[in-house]
Amino acid sequence: MSGVATTKLVLFDIDGTILLTDGAGRRAVHRALIEIFGGTGPDDHRFDGKTDPQIVRELMRLEGHSDARIDASMQAVFDRYVVLLREELDVAGDAVRLMPGVRELLDVLATRSDVVLGLLTGNLVGGAHAKLQAAGIEPSLFRVGAFGSDHEARGELPAVAQRRARDELRVDIPGRDVVVIGDTPADIDCGRAIGARAIGVATGHYSVDELRRHDPAAVFADLSPTSDVLRAIMGVASQPGARRGE
Secondary structure (H helix, E strand, O other): OOOOOOOEEEEEOOEOOOEEOOOHHHHHHHHHHHHHHOOOOOOOOOOOOOOHHHHHHHHHHHOOOOHHHHHHHHHHHHHHHHHHHHHHHHHHHHHOEEOOOHHHHHHHHHOOOOEEEEEEOOOOHHHHHHHHHHOOOOHHHOOEEEOOOOOOOHHHHHHHHHHHHHHHHOOOOOHHHEEEEEOOHHHHHOOHHHOOEEEEEOOOOOOHHHHHOOOOOEEEOOOOOHHHHHHHHHOOOOOHHHHHOO
16 A cells, blocks of 8 residues: 555545535435425434434424434435435535635645545535535535435544545554544544544534633643644644644
Protein backbone atom coordinates (compact mmCIF):
# COMPACT_ATOMS: atom_id res chain seq x y z
CA MET A 1 0.00 0.00 0.00
CA SER A 2 1.12 3.50 -0.82
CA GLY A 3 -0.18 5.47 2.18
CA VAL A 4 2.13 7.22 4.60
CA ALA A 5 1.69 7.62 8.33
CA THR A 6 1.42 11.43 8.15
CA THR A 7 -1.63 11.45 5.87
CA LYS A 8 -4.74 12.67 7.69
CA LEU A 9 -8.20 11.34 6.92
CA VAL A 10 -10.43 14.32 7.72
CA LEU A 11 -14.08 13.37 8.07
CA PHE A 12 -16.77 16.07 8.11
CA ASP A 13 -20.27 15.77 9.46
CA ILE A 14 -22.84 17.54 7.27
CA ASP A 15 -25.89 18.91 9.12
CA GLY A 16 -24.94 21.67 11.52
CA THR A 17 -21.25 21.35 10.61
CA ILE A 18 -21.02 22.01 6.86
CA LEU A 19 -24.50 23.38 6.26
CA LEU A 20 -28.07 23.94 7.40
CA THR A 21 -31.08 23.06 5.23
CA ASP A 22 -33.74 25.24 6.90
CA GLY A 23 -35.58 22.11 8.04
CA ALA A 24 -35.75 20.45 4.61
CA GLY A 25 -34.42 17.14 5.96
CA ARG A 26 -36.94 16.95 8.79
CA ARG A 27 -39.83 17.83 6.49
CA ALA A 28 -38.78 15.16 3.99
CA VAL A 29 -38.47 12.51 6.73
CA HIS A 30 -41.91 13.35 8.05
CA ARG A 31 -43.48 13.23 4.61
CA ALA A 32 -41.90 9.87 3.87
CA LEU A 33 -43.02 8.44 7.21
CA ILE A 34 -46.58 9.60 6.67
CA GLU A 35 -46.63 7.92 3.25
CA ILE A 36 -45.21 4.61 4.48
CA PHE A 37 -46.32 4.37 8.12
CA GLY A 38 -49.14 6.90 8.39
CA GLY A 39 -47.52 9.01 11.11
CA THR A 40 -44.39 10.92 12.01
CA GLY A 41 -43.79 10.37 15.69
CA PRO A 42 -43.21 13.40 17.96
CA ASP A 43 -42.60 16.66 16.12
CA ASP A 44 -39.92 17.73 18.59
CA HIS A 45 -37.80 14.56 18.43
CA ARG A 46 -34.08 15.39 18.18
CA PHE A 47 -32.38 14.39 14.90
CA ASP A 48 -28.91 15.87 15.44
CA GLY A 49 -26.04 13.43 15.89
CA LYS A 50 -28.11 10.46 14.70
CA THR A 51 -28.14 8.36 11.55
CA ASP A 52 -31.18 8.41 9.28
CA PRO A 53 -31.99 4.74 10.05
CA GLN A 54 -31.73 5.49 13.77
CA ILE A 55 -34.10 8.45 13.40
CA VAL A 56 -36.67 6.38 11.53
CA ARG A 57 -36.47 3.56 14.08
CA GLU A 58 -36.80 5.87 17.08
CA LEU A 59 -39.74 7.76 15.61
CA MET A 60 -41.61 4.65 14.55
CA ARG A 61 -41.04 2.89 17.86
CA LEU A 62 -42.64 5.94 19.48
CA GLU A 63 -45.55 5.48 17.05
CA GLY A 64 -45.93 1.94 18.38
CA HIS A 65 -44.45 -0.05 15.47
CA SER A 66 -42.37 -3.16 16.06
CA ASP A 67 -38.77 -3.43 14.90
CA ALA A 68 -39.86 -6.14 12.45
CA ARG A 69 -42.39 -3.76 10.87
CA ILE A 70 -39.86 -0.95 10.82
CA ASP A 71 -37.17 -3.12 9.20
CA ALA A 72 -39.60 -4.35 6.56
CA SER A 73 -40.44 -0.80 5.48
CA MET A 74 -37.10 0.95 6.08
CA GLN A 75 -35.93 0.85 2.45
CA ALA A 76 -39.28 2.16 1.22
CA VAL A 77 -38.93 5.11 3.60
CA PHE A 78 -35.41 5.76 2.36
CA ASP A 79 -36.43 5.65 -1.30
CA ARG A 80 -39.22 8.18 -0.77
CA TYR A 81 -37.15 10.33 1.57
CA VAL A 82 -34.40 11.01 -0.97
CA VAL A 83 -36.96 12.03 -3.61
CA LEU A 84 -38.86 14.23 -1.16
CA LEU A 85 -35.64 15.74 0.20
CA ARG A 86 -34.71 17.01 -3.25
CA GLU A 87 -38.16 18.59 -3.51
CA GLU A 88 -37.80 20.25 -0.11
CA LEU A 89 -34.30 21.50 -0.90
CA ASP A 90 -35.60 23.05 -4.12
CA VAL A 91 -38.31 24.84 -2.14
CA ALA A 92 -35.81 25.98 0.50
CA GLY A 93 -33.56 27.50 -2.19
CA ASP A 94 -31.20 30.11 -0.79
CA ALA A 95 -32.23 29.21 2.77
CA VAL A 96 -29.86 26.24 2.46
CA ARG A 97 -26.59 27.76 3.64
CA LEU A 98 -23.03 26.90 4.47
CA MET A 99 -21.71 27.40 7.96
CA PRO A 100 -19.08 30.15 8.49
CA GLY A 101 -15.61 29.27 7.27
CA VAL A 102 -16.57 25.95 5.69
CA ARG A 103 -15.82 26.79 2.08
CA GLU A 104 -12.49 28.40 2.91
CA LEU A 105 -11.41 25.44 5.05
CA LEU A 106 -12.45 22.89 2.41
CA ASP A 107 -10.57 24.86 -0.26
CA VAL A 108 -7.39 24.75 1.81
CA LEU A 109 -7.71 21.07 2.72
CA ALA A 110 -8.44 20.05 -0.87
CA THR A 111 -5.05 21.38 -2.00
CA ARG A 112 -3.03 19.39 0.54
CA SER A 113 -1.33 16.17 -0.50
CA ASP A 114 -1.23 15.02 3.13
CA VAL A 115 -5.02 15.17 3.60
CA VAL A 116 -7.77 12.86 2.37
CA LEU A 117 -11.10 14.68 2.61
CA GLY A 118 -14.08 12.60 3.62
CA LEU A 119 -17.59 12.60 5.02
CA LEU A 120 -18.84 10.95 8.18
CA THR A 121 -22.55 11.58 8.36
CA GLY A 122 -25.77 10.01 9.52
CA ASN A 123 -27.31 10.96 6.19
CA LEU A 124 -28.04 8.34 3.58
CA VAL A 125 -25.57 8.69 0.73
CA GLY A 126 -28.26 10.06 -1.61
CA GLY A 127 -29.42 12.56 1.00
CA ALA A 128 -25.86 13.66 1.76
CA HIS A 129 -25.15 14.37 -1.89
CA ALA A 130 -28.44 16.22 -2.34
CA LYS A 131 -27.73 18.51 0.62
CA LEU A 132 -24.17 19.26 -0.46
CA GLN A 133 -25.27 20.08 -4.01
CA ALA A 134 -28.04 22.35 -2.71
CA ALA A 135 -25.40 24.29 -0.77
CA GLY A 136 -23.06 24.55 -3.76
CA ILE A 137 -20.56 21.91 -2.65
CA GLU A 138 -19.55 19.21 -5.15
CA PRO A 139 -19.84 15.82 -3.40
CA SER A 140 -16.83 14.46 -5.32
CA LEU A 141 -14.65 16.85 -3.30
CA PHE A 142 -14.90 14.22 -0.57
CA ARG A 143 -12.88 11.19 -1.66
CA VAL A 144 -14.13 8.90 1.10
CA GLY A 145 -17.52 8.65 2.74
CA ALA A 146 -19.25 6.79 5.55
CA PHE A 147 -23.01 7.27 5.69
CA GLY A 148 -26.13 6.30 7.58
CA SER A 149 -26.85 3.96 4.70
CA ASP A 150 -23.69 2.04 5.69
CA HIS A 151 -24.68 1.40 9.29
CA GLU A 152 -27.41 2.46 11.70
CA ALA A 153 -24.92 2.96 14.54
CA ARG A 154 -22.82 6.10 14.15
CA GLY A 155 -19.98 4.55 16.11
CA GLU A 156 -19.40 2.07 13.28
CA LEU A 157 -18.88 4.75 10.64
CA PRO A 158 -15.27 5.85 11.34
CA ALA A 159 -14.04 2.31 10.68
CA VAL A 160 -16.11 2.24 7.46
CA ALA A 161 -14.37 5.41 6.27
CA GLN A 162 -11.00 4.03 7.26
CA ARG A 163 -11.61 0.82 5.28
CA ARG A 164 -12.76 2.75 2.23
CA ALA A 165 -9.62 4.87 2.25
CA ARG A 166 -7.60 1.66 2.25
CA ASP A 167 -9.68 -0.29 -0.27
CA GLU A 168 -10.57 2.47 -2.72
CA LEU A 169 -7.61 4.86 -2.46
CA ARG A 170 -4.93 2.40 -1.34
CA VAL A 171 -4.11 4.66 1.60
CA ASP A 172 -3.76 2.91 4.94
CA ILE A 173 -4.47 5.53 7.62
CA PRO A 174 -4.18 4.54 11.29
CA GLY A 175 -6.84 5.70 13.72
CA ARG A 176 -4.54 8.29 15.30
CA ASP A 177 -4.48 10.09 11.92
CA VAL A 178 -8.26 10.11 11.48
CA VAL A 179 -9.93 13.42 12.41
CA VAL A 180 -13.70 13.74 12.84
CA ILE A 181 -15.20 17.24 12.66
CA GLY A 182 -18.74 17.71 13.91
CA ASP A 183 -21.22 19.76 15.90
CA THR A 184 -22.59 17.15 18.34
CA PRO A 185 -21.27 14.97 21.16
CA ALA A 186 -22.02 11.96 18.95
CA ASP A 187 -19.52 13.27 16.38
CA ILE A 188 -16.89 13.73 19.07
CA ASP A 189 -17.44 10.30 20.63
CA CYS A 190 -17.92 8.13 17.53
CA GLY A 191 -14.25 7.74 16.58
CA ARG A 192 -12.89 6.69 19.95
CA ALA A 193 -13.02 2.97 19.10
CA ILE A 194 -10.39 3.45 16.37
CA GLY A 195 -8.37 6.05 18.25
CA ALA A 196 -9.49 8.98 16.09
CA ARG A 197 -9.25 12.60 17.20
CA ALA A 198 -12.31 14.85 17.15
CA ILE A 199 -12.79 18.57 16.61
CA GLY A 200 -16.03 20.09 17.85
CA VAL A 201 -17.69 23.07 16.21
CA ALA A 202 -20.53 24.90 17.95
CA THR A 203 -22.59 25.74 14.87
CA GLY A 204 -25.39 23.29 15.70
CA HIS A 205 -27.47 22.89 18.86
CA TYR A 206 -24.53 22.45 21.27
CA SER A 207 -22.41 25.21 22.77
CA VAL A 208 -18.63 25.30 22.99
CA ASP A 209 -18.85 24.38 26.68
CA GLU A 210 -21.20 21.45 26.05
CA LEU A 211 -18.93 20.06 23.33
CA ARG A 212 -15.82 20.56 25.45
CA ARG A 213 -17.23 18.24 28.12
CA HIS A 214 -16.74 15.35 25.67
CA ASP A 215 -12.99 16.01 25.53
CA PRO A 216 -12.38 16.70 21.84
CA ALA A 217 -8.91 17.63 20.65
CA ALA A 218 -10.19 21.18 20.01
CA VAL A 219 -13.44 23.14 19.98
CA PHE A 220 -14.31 26.12 17.82
CA ALA A 221 -17.28 28.48 17.82
CA ASP A 222 -17.26 28.06 14.03
CA LEU A 223 -14.76 27.06 11.35
CA SER A 224 -13.89 30.57 10.22
CA PRO A 225 -10.42 30.78 11.88
CA THR A 226 -8.99 28.66 9.05
CA SER A 227 -5.38 28.65 10.23
CA ASP A 228 -6.28 27.62 13.78
CA VAL A 229 -8.61 24.87 12.58
CA LEU A 230 -5.97 23.61 10.17
CA ARG A 231 -3.40 23.43 12.97
CA ALA A 232 -5.87 21.46 15.09
CA ILE A 233 -6.55 19.06 12.22
CA MET A 234 -2.88 18.44 11.58
CA GLY A 235 -2.17 17.97 15.28
CA VAL A 236 -0.09 21.11 15.69
CA ALA A 237 -0.46 22.93 19.01
CA SER A 238 -2.98 25.76 18.66
CA GLN A 239 -3.42 28.97 20.56
CA PRO A 240 -5.43 28.45 23.76
CA GLY A 241 -8.29 30.52 22.39
CA ALA A 242 -8.94 27.95 19.69
CA ARG A 243 -9.74 25.29 22.26
CA ARG A 244 -12.00 27.65 24.14
CA GLY A 245 -13.86 28.60 20.97
CA GLU A 246 -12.96 32.23 21.42
